[in-house]
Amino acid sequence: MASSSGLSPVARPWVLLLVLALLQCSSAQFCSFWNNGCIDPLAQTAVSFNFQPLFTDPIYLYYGFDASSSGKGEGPMTKTGFWLRYEDRHVNKDAIEHNKTSEVALRVGNMTATPSGTHNGCDGIWGFECSNELKSAVQHSMFHLASSGFYYDRPLQKTLEHMLLSPPDLPHCGPFVLDVATIPVQDFAKEGTDQNVTVMPSGSGSHPWQVWYLDDMTAHQQASQVAVGIITRGPTYDSPPPISPDEIQVELVCLQAPQSPPSGSSKGHD
Template sequence: MAFNSGLSPIVKPWVLLLLLALLQCSSAQFCSFLNNGCIDPLAQTAVSFDFQPLFTDPIYFYYGFDASSSGKGEGPMTKTGFWLRYQDRHVNKDAINQNMTSEVALRVGNMTATPSGTNNGCDGVWGTRCSNDIKFAIQQTIFLLSSSGRYYDRPLQKALEHMMLVPPHLPNCVSFVFDVAAIPVQEFAREGDDQNVIVMPSGSGERPWQVFYLDDMTDHQQASQVAVGIITRGPSHNSPPPMSPNEIQVELVCLQAPQSPPSGSSSKDHD
């Protein structure tokens, strides 16, 4: 049976346009503050760094945060997200010769400075010697882990858990480098036999790789914080341990989100 809409041919195109507009509006996702599957950044920044030999092109580290004056009803809170963007088709398969895992982590809290200089801005925060101390401590911890024979899934995540519990000796650094409540970690590439590699799709604000919340933190307080990215490429559990810690790749990235408007003018109060 034919269905008669009762609409004239002149009206139908306008109705279609209206329906399309409504569909577009309904498809636009608004990310609420307590939704940890996305982030609507109040402030966001990115910095590029090299991660050769696995990636032939520079990688972009993205960091952003949202803020709420009421959080979960108990005071100010910020919502932080991070992800990487890269050309996943530009992976250098000639660099793959054993099982390796690449991970990225973000440290935020109790550190204010101005990123600048080498080591992707970190030397201007704590000095070249401290950057070298941190990189070697991570290399050494992953090296000992890979040589222990104990099972582990993600080398950087396991190493950071240990370093937060038992802070390493960092003679040229301040003592609180690893003194934070959490350092979220995300695996983004896993290499296997026969030059096979699985690379995680690039992230975005709609698909951040990790989202976490900081209590009693205002937008201005977080804008003054230095965000420290830690990126590693280390041996997977089923890979022969390296001959020395120096074979484990560690990159540091230090960045700061742009200063936001005065608190109260743009802080989010949505649930």
């Protein structure tokens, strides 16, 4: 006999599972503005770049932001996030010789232009000479760190902290390149001398790698900003220091979120 609900006892568990799945899907599509463990991007973009020899296929840098017109109640605010996506099965273990850490950082703020040209779009922002100077500055700073004997955890993170406190001489760049309060960093691959490598799972809007907030920034203002990715592969503390700075891999990626967010789309999430 059929139940009063019109469903047989066998069918009801399947309906319950379907409802739960639909609820999970709907909840995954929304992330509170104040939840820093996820991001519901008002605008999002991604750029592919090569990171050989460790990754045989191109990998993607994702950048997106959400916005609130009220922020902390004193003005507009944006919520920024980034992550990488790649095929971790395509890591080239033959490229592993020493203990190394790969990291990605994203710089946002005080820079508007249109990405174009070489160095993954960065030359169109500040010119070929500046791209080379910035890469060289990161290489030399990481080289000195690795040769110093002082303990460090993440070489790029430590390097950028030092560069923000004591900006290097970048005559073709200008002071604006490092004129930001913070540059969030995330490590994503750790190599061992036994040719083992631990790769962080690819990120997503539900699982961004880094999320932070920018005060007094509207959605329109952030849409005009250039985000600069700095991706490195450098020696860990317990690795033999490199012979020269050129052994430290540094890649630059410049990208920009869509220029025209829908009008009135700035959100005031609770």
